[in-house]
Amino acid sequence: MQDAVYGVVSNYYQNKVKGNHEVGLIAVVHTFGSDLKWNPHIHALFTEGEIDKNNKWFKKISHIPYKYLRKSWQKLLLDIIKKNFTDIRTKRLINKLYKTHNEGFYVNAERDIINIKQASKYIGRYLARPAIAEYRITN
Known part of the structure; x- marks a missing residue:
């Protein structure tokens, strides 16, 4: 991570x-x-x-910018998961996470x-x- x-x-x-x-x-x-x-x-x-x-x-x-941090963090983290877990269930979860978190993952930038x-x-x-x-x- x-x-x-x-x-x-x-x-x-x-x-x-x-x-x-x-x-x-x-x-x-x-x-x-x-x-x-x-x-x-x-x-x-x-x-x-x-x-x-x-x-x-x-x-x-x-x-x-927050928008960049949120979207980039989401993409890089989900790419790591996608690379290490190739089963269909994980692919569905990744797709769902992109849909439910369309603004990216939460980032608290102080x-x-x-x-x-x-x-x-x-x-x-x-x-x-x-x-x-x-x-x-x-x-």
Whole structure:
């Protein structure tokens, strides 16, 4: 799933910025929500620019449209499923998901992180998050 996230972001940059550049990305998969129920999702941070093979920084894009994120995330994720599960039942499910989610899959894109302290706090909060917080353990 992290590869799909990288694909969404890097494809957008490749279409908007000409040249051979790399975007930076950190992605963490969680399989649970705060209520501990099954809720697979990804937290991702990516750079607002790219670096080339000569370590030259290009800051060209500061915002990726929600519509692009939603549709691209849906396509790349369903393409992964389609590639790995070729049975007719899965194909029907994929078709149904495209019809029922015609605006794409849900994406919660937060505002830009503007400083290192804010980025560190976000990364620390989600990178090593246990399934249950210690304060929730009663016995």
